[in-house]
Amino acid sequence: MNRTDTLPPEIELAQLLQRCAAADTAAFRKLYDKTSPILFARLLRMLRRRSVAEEVLQDVYVRIWQRASQFEAHRGRALAWMVTIARYCAIDLMRRERMTLVSDDAIGEIADESAADSGGIEKPNNFDFCIEQLNDNTRRCLTLAFVEGRSHDEIAQLTTNPLGSVKSWIRRGLLALKQCLSSERQTT
Amino acid sequence: MKSANRELVDRLAAEYVLGTLRGRARRRFERWLLSPQVGALVKAWEQRLEGLEPRLDPVTPPATVWRGVEKKLELRKLQRQPAMRWLAVAASLVFFAVIGVFITRPPAQPQLTQQSSLQADPQTIYWRVEILGDNQELNLHVNVVHDLPPGKSHELWALPEGGGAPVSLGLMPHTGEGHRVLNASQRAALAISKQIAVSLEPEGGSPTGAPTGPVLLVAPLAPA
Numbered sequence: 001m002n003r004t005d006t007l008p009p010e011i012e013l014a015q016l017l018q019r020c021a022a023a024d025t026a027a028f029r030k031l032y033d034k035t036s037p038i039l040f041a042r043l044l045r046m047l048r049r050r051s052v053a054e055e056v057l058q059d060v061y062v063r064i065w066q067r068a069s070q071f072e073a074h075r076g077r078a079l080a081w082m083v084t085i086a087r088y089c090a091i092d093l094m095r096r097e098r099m100t101l102v103s104d105d106a107i108g109e110i111a112d113e114s115a116a117d118s119g120g121i122e123k124p125n126n127f128d129f130c131i132e133q134l135n136d137n138t139r140r141c142l143t144l145a146f147v148e149g150r151s152h153d154e155i156a157q158l159t160t161n162p163l164g165s166v167k168s169w170i171r172r173g174l175l176a177l178k179q180c181l182s183s184e185r186q187t188t
Numbered sequence: 189m190k191s192a193n194r195e196l197v198d199r200l201a202a203e204y205v206l207g208t209l210r211g212r213a214r215r216r217f218e219r220w221l222l223s224p225q226v227g228a229l230v231k232a233w234e235q236r237l238e239g240l241e242p243r244l245d246p247v248t249p250p251a252t253v254w255r256g257v258e259k260k261l262e263l264r265k266l267q268r269q270p271a272m273r274w275l276a277v278a279a280s281l282v283f284f285a286v287i288g289v290f291i292t293r294p295p296a297q298p299q300l301t302q303q304s305s306l307q308a309d310p311q312t313i314y315w316r317v318e319i320l321g322d323n324q325e326l327n328l329h330v331n332v333v334h335d336l337p338p339g340k341s342h343e344l345w346a347l348p349e350g351g352g353a354p355v356s357l358g359l360m361p362h363t364g365e366g367h368r369v370l371n372a373s374q375r376a377a378l379a380i381s382k383q384i385a386v387s388l389e390p391e392g393g394s395p396t397g398a399p400t401g402p403v404l405l406v407a408p409l410a411p412a
Binding site for chain 1: 199202203206207208210211214234235236237238239240241242244245246247248249250252253254256257260261263266333336338339362363
């Protein structure tokens, strides 16, 4: 199944967010119905515990409501904007609780292993090309950090690599990605 | 921003967005997010790294989540009032349309006496603050909107001369405009203040009555 087909259209989400900014509670409910399954899946992937993900999801929608007026509709990246809020909320929680990430049994099943595959969110031009230029270690570190919310220490443990190597792969990987994306953008 | 600084801040922005900037370093970095330059670097990284978003099967959350959101935001109260809200908006539009024909300023509004621009530089004025009458009322205008770190608010303070404790003048609006009538202690503090300041506080304002977060902007009050 092509899951991007089932995603709500960006323009509709942007309009709903604008109505939320005008305190329209019906629009907020609609926005919640359309997007909460996406954000919940994303939080489960990072937090790995259902009860925790449910709690954070509440905070995510509280923030979406409170910050709806800050969404820049002309950019038309409503889902990406909401996913970013969800990611930061999850990272904040992990930072506060210094959570040890123990997975619920059921949660492994929802995760799709295809890394670097933006689910319905538009990728930057040539992202696939640029991510392929990185070596396997670097790509894995970036994915573990971004997709699963893992810290440097956790990545070092999971990949059985020295912490110093993990840190420098990430640092260099980010720089290489930025350079590749900007040079590709200029030539295309 | 100097180029060496810019590189360092860009590196921190990248790790902030990636999620590997943690602990105190993350909290410190969040304070910088108010700067438009830092905000732009973070946005650029958010867009770059969106390519890493995984494709996941949606999972419908239990109904308790929505009920929690409703409760936290007191949405039911809002729902009961939409008719009243629109009536009030319509009534005030009619009021100002009618009044506007005859007079330029509603008679109840005291005169503008002092004003201040809270700015990072002459090109970046975040808020304009107007003081009306004998320190009776405030008008707040948002000029440049910027991101607030999650769970934070901007709070306005009067800074009394002679080093007295800052007195809160309430929260700053995010967008648009705000207006408020000051109480006696706020009026007294403003009467002996030549400067005002904005600090970053927990959502809803300082829990202690004194600034707890970093002071972001300080500006002099000038006669209008």
